[in-house]
Amino acid sequence: MRHRLTIFLAAGATILAMPAPAQQAGAPAAKSASSDDIMKKAVNQPGTNWQVYGPNQKAKALNDTGVPGGQVIRVTVSAKGTNAWDVGSSSPIQKPIAAGDTILVAMYLRAPELKDGETASIPYIGANGVAAPYENLLGNGVTISRDWKLYYASGKATKDLPGGSMRATAHLAANKQVIDLGPVFVLDFGQNYDPAKLPKN
Template identity: 30%
Template sequence: MQLSIGIAVALMGAVAAQASSEQIISDAQRPVWGSYGDIKVSRLSEPKAPGGTLVRISVPRAGANFWDSSATGAISKAVKKGDIVTIGFFARSGEPGKPAWVNAVVGSVTPPFKAAAVGRVELDDEIRFHCVEGISPVDVGDKQGRLTLHVAGAKQVVDLGPYMVTTRASGSETQLPCAGKVKSSAQATD
């Protein structure tokens, strides 16, 4: 489902204005969510969201594994071991007053599915730009990675807006507008 094309450019506007080693590795022009599993996917209008639209993921029941159903996004560039990876995405619980959670991962699309960054993000019913950040313990080849938000950990509704994934060298801060950061727990053995 396509969201507004200029959103990624607006998110990273500060990067162009500042000297930064941060690079966008997701598709900056089309931050489009795919999906798989036992979920219902729909679009809803939301004026508070960038682009005015959210993707709603309705999970009818918890899966046997939290990764059984997911939203996915494209990663078009490589991640090198030692890069700082920042996963950023707009999200909220789609049910007022009821929390939701996702497990955010950037990793390889081929076995053994090594993770460059991974973290559990708790959602409330306010739309925010959530971030997971950490130092990649693995290499992920060019066009061999994917952003995945596992959603099958509970019966829940998750609303998603645009996403962006970046890498940078140590010693600099992300320019993404993170409302808060979850520290990645990715390990070379994941």
């Protein structure tokens, strides 16, 4: 069974991706109170505002109806890096995070050139600092396939973090590979939230 947050995130991404004129013209778009509530927890601007960095890579924007909003960034890594973080993608976290807050990073990923049954390893998805020493807020590795799926990293902030000091991140240089990045969400569930309630990979 799909975790209910996964369903709400997909609904919320679709709502947020709608162009303003379409939202204002005619009747308002139908949306659930639950997806609204989830989007209010966002401390980033959900979407595909990825910045790709590092050598031996090319990135381009594509349209893809397989993800909410229909926009993705395709990153072609032409050579394995010395470190997995030599090529990566990041997306800013604009709002502050308080010590003790439970944070969830959720991002759509796939490796489109894999064959059925093949997988690719992404050693790190999560959130870290925007400047050296790139302090880790939370993160874990994931194994992805050729199909779109939401992947998660979660944890608790150990100190107050100003807005703009952190970013959602994926390290992509573990192999020569092609990775598609879809919408990314960073949600703050506040104090006293049980991380066990959050979706897992």
